Amino acid sequence: MTPSGPQADEIFRAIADPTRRAILDLLAERDLSVGDVAERFDMTRPAVAKHLKVLSDGGLIAVEVRGRQRINRLNAAPLADVVGWLNRFEGFWNDKLNTLKQEVERKHD
Amino acid sequence: MTPSGPQADEIFRAIADPTRRAILDLLAERDLSVGDVAERFDMTRPAVAKHLKVLSDGGLIAVEVRGRQRINRLNAAPLADVVGWLNRFEGFWNDKLNTLKQEVERKHD
DNA sequence: CCAATATGAAACCTTGTGGTTTCTTATATA
DNA sequence: TATATAAGAAACCACAAGGTTTCATATTGG
Numbered sequence: 001m002t003p004s005g006p007q008a009d010e011i012f013r014a015i016a017d018p019t020r021r022a023i024l025d026l027l028a029e030r031d032l033s034v035g036d037v038a039e040r041f042d043m044t045r046p047a048v049a050k051h052l053k054v055l056s057d058g059g060l061i062a063v064e065v066r067g068r069q070r071i072n073r074l075n076a077a078p079l080a081d082v083v084g085w086l087n088r089f090e091g092f093w094n095d096k097l098n099t100l101k102q103e104v105e106r107k108h109d
Numbered sequence: 110m111t112p113s114g115p116q117a118d119e120i121f122r123a124i125a126d127p128t129r130r131a132i133l134d135l136l137a138e139r140d141l142s143v144g145d146v147a148e149r150f151d152m153t154r155p156a157v158a159k160h161l162k163v164l165s166d167g168g169l170i171a172v173e174v175r176g177r178q179r180i181n182r183l184n185a186a187p188l189a190d191v192v193g194w195l196n197r198f199e200g201f202w203n204d205k206l207n208t209l210k211q212e213v214e215r216k217h218d
Numbered sequence: 219c220c221a222a223t224a225t226g227a228a229a230c231c232t233t234g235t236g237g238t239t240t241c242t243t244a245t246a247t248a
Numbered sequence: 249t250a251t252a253t254a255a256g257a258a259a260c261c262a263c264a265a266g267g268t269t270t271c272a273t274a275t276t277g278g
Contacts, residue, residue: 008127009127012124012125012126012127012130013125015121015125016121016122016124016125017235017236018118018121019236021121021194024198025197028197028198028201033254033255034254034255034256035253035254043236043237043238044238044239045254045255046238046239046255046257047236047237047238049255049256050235050237054235067244067245067254068244068245068246068253068254068255069245069253069254069255070254070256074198074201075201076198076201076202077201077202079195079198079202080202082191082195083192083195085130086188086191086192086195088134088137089133089137089185089188092137092183092184092185092186093185093186093188093189126265126266128266142225143224143226144223144225152266152267152268153267153268153269154224154225155225155226155227155267155268155269156266156267158225158226159265159266160266163265176224176275176276177223177224177225177274177275177276178223178224178225178275179224179225179226
């Protein structure tokens with residue numbers, strides 16, 4: 001059972017693209033207008049605007065219209081779905097880490 | 110700064126597709142051959158095989174050749190990269206959760 | 219050895235995705 | 249009010265992605 005609904009797909013899709021992950025990283029530091037974001041990437045503003053749209057579709061950013069510019073603000077809450085999905089694998093990499101730890105400890109005897 | 114290297118992209122890409130996430134969910138329960146996996150989806154075996162390839166490229170499954178069948182085993186370790194990337198947003202949704210908690214507590218007064 | 223089985227591989231199709239350019243619209247400001 | 253600026257919208261393009269069908273190959277079991 002994968003996270004609920006069509007929303008999850010949009011979130012996973014949103015973070016699948018490296019540019020979009022980088023945008024989220026930027027917005028984690030400060031709110032930025034579309035143009036501000038576009039300035040920091042080697043691509044045109046419309047391209048960046050599309051990425052912002054995808055992020056918005058995933059609910060990962062909120063857009064505040066301020067005069068003629070749109071300020072994009074990070075909304076990390078939906079990422080909790082990703083964390084939730086990852087949680088079910090925690091046992092697996094804990095097992096791995098435990099195995100590793102045990103091996104290290106055995107070598108230290 | 111997004112997770113390091115081209116590997117991260119492959120991991121994020123691998124988990125972006127709902128079918129592939131479902132496959133990982135399956136493999137979390139037991140190891141399965143290609144055919145075993147394909148049986149549980151409404152698509153042809155080659156299609157499933159391609160998904161398994163993507164998962165393998167991301168290092169998320171290990172394939173053990175056993176006679177004429179390939180047994181796919183989950184390897185969740187690379188998902189730690191995703192967790193690592195998500196960690197930087199922890200402050201954000203903790204803030205959110207805290208806000209929520211405070212509101213609930215205020216209402217309970 | 220022969221037939222069935224499990225899979226890989228290649229060719230192909232349709233749609234989605236990430237990007238561009240160009241044009242329009244709305245808001246600030248000199 | 250005329251002009252700069254910020255952004256949305258639409259048309260277009262190349263390539264990646266997800267799927268199919270068909271064929272080839274290796275192993276297993278009678």
